[in-house]
Amino acid sequence: MAEDMHPHKYKKIVVLVSGGGTNLQALIDAQNRGELGNGRITCVISSKPDAYALVRAKNAGIPSRVIQRKAFPDTAAYSAAMLEAFYEEYADLIVQAGFMTILDETICRAYPNKMMNVHPALIPSFCGKGYYGLHVHEAALEKGVKVTGATVHFVTEVCDGGPIILQKAVDIRQDDTPETLQRRVMEEAEWKILPQAVKLFCEGKLTVRGNKVYIKE
Numbered sequence: 001m002a003e004d005m006h007p008h009k010y011k012k013i014v015v016l017v018s019g020g021g022t023n024l025q026a027l028i029d030a031q032n033r034g035e036l037g038n039g040r041i042t043c044v045i046s047s048k049p050d051a052y053a054l055v056r057a058k059n060a061g062i063p064s065r066v067i068q069r070k071a072f073p074d075t076a077a078y079s080a081a082m083l084e085a086f087y088e089e090y091a092d093l094i095v096q097a098g099f100m101t102i103l104d105e106t107i108c109r110a111y112p113n114k115m116m117n118v119h120p121a122l123i124p125s126f127c128g129k130g131y132y133g134l135h136v137h138e139a140a141l142e143k144g145v146k147v148t149g150a151t152v153h154f155v156t157e158v159c160d161g162g163p164i165i166l167q168k169a170v171d172i173r174q175d176d177t178p179e180t181l182q183r184r185v186m187e188e189a190e191w192k193i194l195p196q197a198v199k200l201f202c203e204g205k206l207t208v209r210g211n212k213v214y215i216k217e
């Protein structure tokens with residue numbers, strides 16, 4: 001067995017998805033280019049059975065699971081099922097990549113500074129409850145801001161409020177629609193900073209003190 005493939009030598013990454021999975025694809029592509037450090041995507045969990053992200057996982061030969069919210073009576077029961085799956089997968093890092101279902105605080109308490117999320121705006125702008133997917137870009141255009149972007153942060157009990165790992169700005173154009181802006185934020189920001197943040201984590205280069213993330217040079 002090659003040294004870097006030894007089960008104890010690499011970090012197991014579980015990616016949570018709900019939709020198209022372009023951020024998952026960015027992670028898969030980075031892994032294939034050898035750009036995830038010693039991280040390996042070992043499992044993809046979808047909250048939706050028809051998410052295209054599941055096709056991307058299959059094409060990449062990555063095992064997947066579907067854990068649907070409607071199969072559980074409440075958020076607590078759903079979160080408990082997710083937590084059990086993380087334990088079964090021996091997850092070292094959990095990445096929310098377009099995961100649209102609410103989990104409760106038991107999850108981030110079980111994986112403190114070991115769960116990250118990509119958000120399609122420059123937090124603390126356009127974040128928190130109700131700000132997800134296209135709604136985020138609609139709100140940015142409605143406000144008339146000239147610059148938006150994306151943020152990767154650790155997940156805490158506060159929605160979109162955890163320590164910020166990386167951010168990247170994207171200029172807004174006068175003729176942008178929510179759809180064109182969403183696409184450009186993905187291309188110019190999300191697909192770059194999410195794999196970068198995962199790599200930094202897997203290399204042990206992220207330290208959290210208080211609400212700040214320090215990156216080792």
Ligand code: GAR
Binds near residue numbers: 190
């Ligand atoms: C991405 O823009 C991601 O930042 C956003 O949903 C999209 C998922 O796209 N996530 C959120 O809004 C979470 N609050 P994808 O499935 O193609 O990666």
